[in-house]
Amino acid sequence: MGRQPCCDKVGLKKGPWTAEEDRKLINFILTNGQCCWRAVPKLAGLLRCGKSCRLRWTNYLRPDLKRGLLSDYEEKMVIDLHSQLGNRWSKIASHLPGRTDNEIKNHWNTHIKKKLRKMGIDPLTHKPLSIVEQDEEEPIKKLQKTFEEGPTSNSKNMSLCYNEQIMAINNEYGVEEVPLIDPESLELICSNSVMSSSSTSTSSNSSNDSSFLKDLQFQDFDWSDYGNDNNNNGVDNIIENNMMSLLDVDDFSNWDLLLNDDIPQSSSTFRLF
DNA sequence: AAACAATACAACCGCAAGGGT
């Protein structure tokens, strides 16, 4: 028995959203609020599945979203939170108002990972790469030892593929991607982490001390009630109680642009409440 | 100027959690 698809995919559109589709979705959400995403495409006149609509709204069209690159402060927060929470992007995103889990995940994979590696930090463990490298060199050392121990029944074959095996190990561990540590930058990192830990009473490891996270808490923009009501009164409640959250937005210029076939690219002009 | 490669990010996919019946 196969899994039931989230929606009937026959005839549904995939790929990038058009301005017209965005306009339809925004108009629908503005009029009706968020409810039962499965029904949204039909009601909004979209040839998309509900899941796609939800993602488009939460990751791109929501009025409280910031656009543009993460600031240095936000980036530092992401790194600190990631060291404590790991790849729990939604949890990390909850500490960064106006940023989505998807956005943070993408930024992590494209920018922060590289930055950390350049700084000599392993993005996975948040430890200096020298420690990681020592561990990673073990398989290569073992292999070298095997070859140094003299001929065996299959040494001929092994010698033929020694380089390939080294390459395989390097590929597996990404050694070629790992730059040597610049002692200066490492020192800088360490001193920074000492400073941050002394100022926030935490270290960068996975300690349970939550004071650091408390320090990082922003005033939340509360969407929790918005659209979580799935009963029949949901829409009315949403419109009555929560749509003001949307309508309190003090500058609709971005949406005006969008509704005029111009997708907003610049940073958010929406106010958080 | 064209072709190719690298990068950034939007969008998709599958799975799991949670709530309702």
Add this chain to the structure above:
DNA sequence: AACCCTTGCGGTTGTATTGTT
């Protein structure tokens, strides 16, 4: 308890853009 449905999450892919040769 079992099933169904919706939503949320994290990993992955696809594609547009930018950089390089």
